[in-house]
Amino acid sequence: MIEVSGLTKRFGDFTAVQELSFTVRPGEVLGLVGPNGAGKTTTLRCIAGIIPASAGQLRIAGHDLAIQPIAAKRALAFFPDEPRLFDYLTVRQHLAFVARIYGVADHAAIAEPLLAELEIADKANELPGALSRGMKQKLAIACGLLHSPSVMFFDEPLTGLDPLGIRRMKDSILKRAAAGATIVLSSHLLHLLEEVCSHVLILKQGEKICDGTLAEVAQRFSNGEPDVSLEEVFLRATGGAER
């Protein structure tokens, strides 16, 4: 469960996110969409506890991020769009290192199936320098899933993956949501979001324009037309303008 109430993030005089509130329940996948600079990454970084919020209350799996940051962070995983890896640790050593940080016992029993699921098992003894961009992303995902988080944040998870990789990533997200995970992901790939997300939140200039199930949001911007795509909804909701 993710409960965000009145999230505001300022950088100096600039307000990147303004009074944002939303809830995501177990089994739901929320797509965070908005034009460039709308505040998607800032929102994800705040609710993952990577940067402090300027105001607002954030609860992750029942833990207040400001009061119980360790318990909240134990429950979550954040997957950035540009994974940062250790140049001199192999794929397998990355997983061993992350397992020790999170206190995951018998990590090999979890790591090996993850490497197989993400199709990088044959790279287990390689350094990041020998991996493609998509493989690096998969390694970062394996590291994030190792402690079995119940709450997951993905920032542009489909960028850099090949078509099969995108299909597998979508299946993997849906599988984890079906198993009860609570998931938020940001992406500009709206047609792909439509296949993965149960809910959507549209942000513009740091403020929420609307949120709800895909059907609710589509209904709101449908102008009475049937089967309006998320792309069309997005363009209508944001005025097609970039910030």
Ligand SMILES: Nc1ncnc2c1ncn2[C@@H]1O[C@H](COP(=O)(O)OP(=O)(O)OP(=O)(O)O)[C@@H](O)[C@H]1O
């Ligand atoms: N560390 C920072 N210092 C100052 N301003 C920042 C900082 N991080 C983000 N911003 C500003 O906050 C606003 C929101 O940025 P953010 O990266 O959250 O947008 P986004 O919706 O993820 O955009 P994109 O779709 O381009 O990735 C932008 O105007 C950005 O310049």
